[in-house]
Amino acid sequence: MKRKQIQRILGISAIITGFAAGLTAVQPVAAATAVSACGTITSSGSYYLTKSIGVPGNCMEIRASNVTFNLMGFGIVGNGTIGRGVTIARGATSVHMANGQISAWAVGVEDLGSGALLQNLTIRNNTLMGVSLAAVTGSRVQGDRFPGNGSVAIYANATRGALVGGNISTGSGKYGVWVRSSTQFTIRNNQISQDGIAGIFVGCSGHGITNTLTCLPDSAGVIASNRVIYNTHLGIAIDRGNNHIQVTNNQVSASGKFDLFDSNPACGTNTWSHDTYKTHNRACAM
Secondary structure, three states, X not given: OOHHHHHHHHHHHHXXXXXXXXXXXXXXXXXXXXXXXXXXXXXXXXXXXXXXXXXXXXXXXXXXXXXXXXXXXXXXXXOOOOOEEEEEOOOOEOEEEEEEEEEOOOEEEXXXXXXXXXXXXXXXXXXXXXXXXXXXXXXXXXXOEEEOOOOEEEEXXXXXXXXXXXXXXXXXXXXXXXXXXXXXXXXXOOEEEOOOOEEEEEOOOOOXXXXXXXXXXXXXXXXXXXXXXXOOOEEEEEOOOXXXXXXXOOEEEXXXXXXXXXXXXXXXXXXXXXXXXXXXXXXXXX
């Protein structure tokens, strides 16, 4: 075949390929579903708020997996004392919620599923907890703000592989981050300040260090590169019986009693290294 014929055939083929690609590019994506009132999501897909919503009691429950819920800058707002703003039901996986405010509930977001991502949210003024991760695997709380939650900003209880990263938490009544009976957790790159007991607490009790283990131990966790300041009693604290936790490269200062605290004799199997601090309770916490 002559060279000009070959070039002509290749040119036509390229045009057809480009045209087909263009058709693919402009195919409509599945439409997102508008949400304008509290309720229950039972089907996978994309959802978005059209206005701020809220009712006395519980507001949104997500029972389906593979859900994206964009708050579009609006809020899910309670009456300040009762209920859950959002509940991710047990069995629901891969729920992504972003871009809005959740405030004035007993618990802002309760995650009972697994693999959730809570991102770019402002979770504030909730009486008990901003976010509760309960027996979840692989859920992530990333890039959120937690101003002024009544007791705990972020609570991880009986979780596996949870990530708390890049959040800003200020002025919780007890803890900025409380990890209880969890394994393989990561708490990284957070800014935590002005909490009533401790900035980051690993232990069983809502009352701080007790020097006893009354729940399943926390283990195999990483607490790294956090800035923890101006907490009433303790900066980063690990209660007795919690083990194999790495605490590294944190900046901790201006705690009322100790910046770094490990209740285990000689820190047990926990490793503290390269932290910046002023006070500690054991030479191994350094």
